[in-house]
Amino acid sequence: MHTGRGVVVIGAGVSGLTTAICLAEAGYQVSVVAEEADLNTTSCAAGAIWGPYLSQDERVLPWSDETRQILLGLAADLGATGVRSVHGLEAARVPTTPPAWAAPLPGYRTATPGELPAGFSNGWWYSAPLVDMPVYLRYLRGRLDATGTAVEQRTVDAFSEAATPDKVVVNCTGAGAGKLTGDASIMPTRGQLAVVENPGVDEFFCEHDESRLPIYYLPHGGQLVLGGSIEPGRWDRAPDADVARQIVAQCATIEPRVAGAKVLDHRVGIRPNRPKVRLEHERIGALDVIHNYGHGGAGVTVSWGCALAVTRIVAALGDR
Ligand SMILES: Cc1cc2nc3c(=O)[nH]c(=O)nc-3n(C[C@H](O)[C@H](O)[C@H](O)COP(=O)(O)OP(=O)(O)OC[C@H]3O[C@@H](n4cnc5c(N)ncnc54)[C@H](O)[C@@H]3O)c2cc1C
CATH class of the missing domain: 3.30.9.10 (D-Amino Acid Oxidase, subunit A, domain 2)
Structure with missing residues (x-):
């Protein structure tokens, strides 16, 4: 367990759950807040085949490839994970x-x-x-639950109400990010x-x-x-x-x-949808916020790569 800062992840779709798992399994004290739980999210509606999109962004192919390798590993247990090749x-x-x-x-x-x-x-x-999303989201939720991470169902209207400044906030709100951040490009x-x-x-x-x-x-x-x-x-x-x-x-x-x-x-x-995935740190008032949204039609494809990238940013922020 890290003694440093805790992390609040907003969103419980594929981006939020995967990110929360990577952070919790790396030893961070994580909690998740989401308006709608995993099976009511957009993520649950996805088809969902692995296929990179917006790949002119040089980050997308490494994120996608990292995700593909992890999904292929999960395919060894198709019944539990819903992932097959x-x-x-x-x-x-x-x-x-x-x-x-x-x-x-x-x-x-x-x-x-x-x-x-x-x-x-x-x-x-x-x-x-190829990922059977209802099965896969249940698998992700079970894996997250096993880390002792709490998932609270509520709407966040401002980052300042999601967490105190001693914590890092990770924004995985999908299409809801427009309202929360004012990002007009979504x-x-x-x-x-x-x-x-x-x-x-x-x-x-x-x-x-x-x-x-x-x-x-x-x-x-x-x-x-x-x-x-x-x-x-x-x-x-x-x-x-x-x-x-x-x-x-x-x-x-x-x-x-x-x-x-x-x-x-x-x-x-x-x-x-967004011209580019938004995965970056932003200081908002006294809060450290890491955005992980805007994955368009390929959020499953990049999910593990993005989650691991967020985990590296949280680690780089350290205890400050
Ligand atoms: C029909 C369809 C087919 C698709 N096919 C594929 C495919 O084949 N391959 C692929 O890789 N991708 C596919 N996608 C895209 C993929 O589904 C998305 O990119 C991905 O689900 C985005 O995940 P997310 O977790 O970022 O967002 P979401 O799944 O939308 O989750 C967002 C989470 O944030 C929460 N939230 C939002 N606003 C707030 C707030 N203010 N306060 C608290 N919580 C909030 C929501 O309740 C939810 O829990 C498809 C999508 C659709 C619709």
Whole structure:
């Protein structure tokens, strides 16, 4: 146990829980405060396949790779963690150079023309971690609970009410960070998915596109998660029946077995989109605040890398 400063983490999505775990397992006295608990967060709605995003930011690929290694380790206990490694195809409708992060992945190869769905011009196969978020968030919460860390459910309206200056505050509030920090660059971006009974699909498919309704399907054993929507500026979290119908219909154009699959659930989350992830220390009045938000559509992908980076910043702050 560190004798130095305690840490208050605001947020209990994948960023908050992972960060709290890294700090608590490093010996810090940690507590978590969150408006909504793990299973009601945006994180629980994610698909969630590992795939770096905004990778022109030089921090993103190291964070992503660190996370991938840790997720692959957790995949050894799929039943407890909900993490597996899956093989699948990413494909583009217009000729596209595969992202640099793809080639080093296991199972990487260029798709042959015969392997591409109609209307797609090129594609590439690879294996990546795929995370069943409801199972994974329960696993993270259990791992955090095992450190003796308390999770309190309440809304924080100002950093000064979250902690006294002897503690460090870590801000993992996702799309809620705009309100708490006044950061106008954060753009809440609604995403909806449909979960169907898996009709026998064991490889993922992802359309390489950032359109409003990119097509993807992700096999989680008996369930197939179908995506998805990207709706900037929309905050409502009730499933939209029209969007759901379009998602199923679009996925069925690539994988016809999806058309007759029983719909089990709909998931909606608000992505914390931002031109860049905000991971930095800020002095606010007498408080040391470390921001860890703005992960957009890839918060799971960078979660462990970001959490470990926050832990290093807390260590560097020392006892001051
Ligand atoms: C449909 C969809 C599909 C996605 N697919 C993927 C994918 O395949 N791969 C991937 O890597 N990512 C994916 N994402 C993105 C990923 O879900 C997010 O980047 C990630 O969940 C962000 O996690 P977070 O913990 O930062 O935020 P959140 O999960 O939103 O958690 C924020 C936490 O902060 C709390 N909070 C907010 N404001 C306050 C306040 N004022 N006081 C107290 N608590 C507060 C909230 O209650 C919550 O506990 C997807 C997202 C969506 C919506």
